[in-house]
Amino acid sequence: MSIREIIREVLQTSVLTLQQESAINKILLEQTYSLSDLDALDELVEAIVRKEIQTSSDYCGNHVAA
Numbered sequence: 001m002s003i004r005e006i007i008r009e010v011l012q013t014s015v016l017t018l019q020q021e022s023a024i025n026k027i028l029l030e031q032t033y034s035l036s037d038l039d040a041l042d043e044l045v046e047a048i049v050r051k052e053i054q055t056s057s058d059y060c061g062n063h064v065a066a
Helices: 003-013 018-030 035-049
Strands: none
Touching: 003 018, 003 035
């Protein structure tokens, strides 16, 4: 599965799971990605910044007490 395919799933569900994140990292480390994969990764990062995507850290209670 390519980064682009993983991100397509993430954008459809609005959730980035730990398994998907690990799969993306593995592909990046193995350097088996294309320019379109990197474009999709940019799109994912933008969606996360806009808070359109929930990440696994959203579920882990990583909140700092005031």
